[in-house]
Amino acid sequence: MIVSVTLNPCVDRVVFVPGLRVGDTNRVERVETDAGGKGVNLSRVVAELGGRTIATGFLGGGTGAQIRHVLHSQGVHNSFVEAAGATRVNTSIESGDGPPTTLNEAGPTISEEEWHRLLAHCENLFHRADWVALGGSLPPGVPPDAFRTLGELARREGCRVLLDADGEAMRLGVQMRPDLIKPNLREAERLLGTALPDRSAAVSAARDLRSMAENVIVSMGKDGAALATADGAWLGRSPQVESRSTIGSGDSMLGALLWALGEGSDWPEALRWGLAAGAATATTDGSEIARKPVVMLLYNEASVERVS
Numbered sequence: 001m002i003v004s005v006t007l008n009p010c011v012d013r014v015v016f017v018p019g020l021r022v023g024d025t026n027r028v029e030r031v032e033t034d035a036g037g038k039g040v041n042l043s044r045v046v047a048e049l050g051g052r053t054i055a056t057g058f059l060g061g062g063t064g065a066q067i068r069h070v071l072h073s074q075g076v077h078n079s080f081v082e083a084a085g086a087t088r089v090n091t092s093i094e095s096g097d098g099p100p101t102t103l104n105e106a107g108p109t110i111s112e113e114e115w116h117r118l119l120a121h122c123e124n125l126f127h128r129a130d131w132v133a134l135g136g137s138l139p140p141g142v143p144p145d146a147f148r149t150l151g152e153l154a155r156r157e158g159c160r161v162l163l164d165a166d167g168e169a170m171r172l173g174v175q176m177r178p179d180l181i182k183p184n185l186r187e188a189e190r191l192l193g194t195a196l197p198d199r200s201a202a203v204s205a206a207r208d209l210r211s212m213a214e215n216v217i218v219s220m221g222k223d224g225a226a227l228a229t230a231d232g233a234w235l236g237r238s239p240q241v242e243s244r245s246t247i248g249s250g251d252s253m254l255g256a257l258l259w260a261l262g263e264g265s266d267w268p269e270a271l272r273w274g275l276a277a278g279a280a281t282a283t284t285d286g287s288e289i290a291r292k293p294v295v296m297l298l299y300n301e302a303s304v305e306r307v308s
């Protein structure tokens with residue numbers, strides 16, 4: 001089973017305002033809302049592919065209830081810790097020309113008591129898990145080394161650990177040496193402190209990052225992904241698709257990859273499923289994620305080649 005932990009989930013709210021005028025009164029054409037957050041998306045993909053998963057983390061207030069409702073309607077098992085502060089809302093405004101304007105909230109402040117309640121709750125859930133997926137941003141109040149603490153807890157329960165985060169939370173988190181990290185090119189540059197200009201640089205970056213994690217994927221959007229494990233290195237090609245919104249592509253790649261490992265795939269084969277799911281999510285609108293039939297179809301068009 002795959003347990004995902006999202007400490008700072010969000011309600012994704014997309015507001016469509018054709019021809020937005022800043023500083024004026026605007027007419028909203030329509031609003032779409034969805035559940036968001038890295039672990040939440042990852043669990044949705046695992047569930048979509050028929051795998052076993054539980055999403056956990058903090059939820060609070062009416063917005064938290066909304067997320068629970070969405071996950072329930074999508075058949076995604078979840079077991080969140082109730083926090084006093086309301087779950088945040090991330091708003092993006094689609095004006096019809098150019099990329100959307102996004103407004104991301106920091107999230108509610110988590111108390112020390114709530115944090116300890118989450119750790120106890122996770123200890124229980126991790127007991128039944130093969131993989132624990134940690135990632136996303138940390139809400140205010142949670143210690144900066146939260147991912148290291150959760151990762152060590154998961155390992156004590158015999159789980160393998162995926163960490164997908166950025167900045168200080170990631171730098172401190174990798175101190176427990178996760179079993180898998182998946183930085184994109186920009187995140188890999190920040191972890192290594194060097195520029196990565198092309199696809200071949202991604203392969204050596206994945207190899208270098210094995211100093212921080214047992215298995216490393218450096219993802220490159222439509223240009224695919226590099227994989228490094230103790231057994232070698234591979235370069236994967238993404239299926240060519242017409243991209244609509246890549247929100248959740250990284251999370252979809254990871255959900256499909258962990259699902260495939262659970263089904264008995266080896267790492268390059270699991271990466272191929274990941275490439276298919278990442279591309280499948282790129283073909284969907286807004287925060288929507290990959291559907292199984294599309295993933296199956298694109299799996300045939302993804303490829304992974306050994307490079308060393």
Ligand SMILES: Nc1ncnc2c1ncn2[C@@H]1O[C@H](COP(=O)(O)OP(=O)(O)OP(=O)(O)O)[C@@H](O)[C@H]1O
Nearest residue numbers: 184219220221222224238243248249250275278279
């Ligand atoms: N436009 C695209 N066409 C085909 N595949 C894509 C596209 N965008 C993303 N993917 C697939 O999804 C994977 C992950 O995407 P990307 O490298 O953008 O991750 P990310 O930056 O972590 O994304 P996220 O915003 O979800 O965190 C890629 O390796 C690729 O397989």
Ligand SMILES: [Mg+2]
Nearest residue numbers: 164184250251
């Ligand atoms: Mg990402």
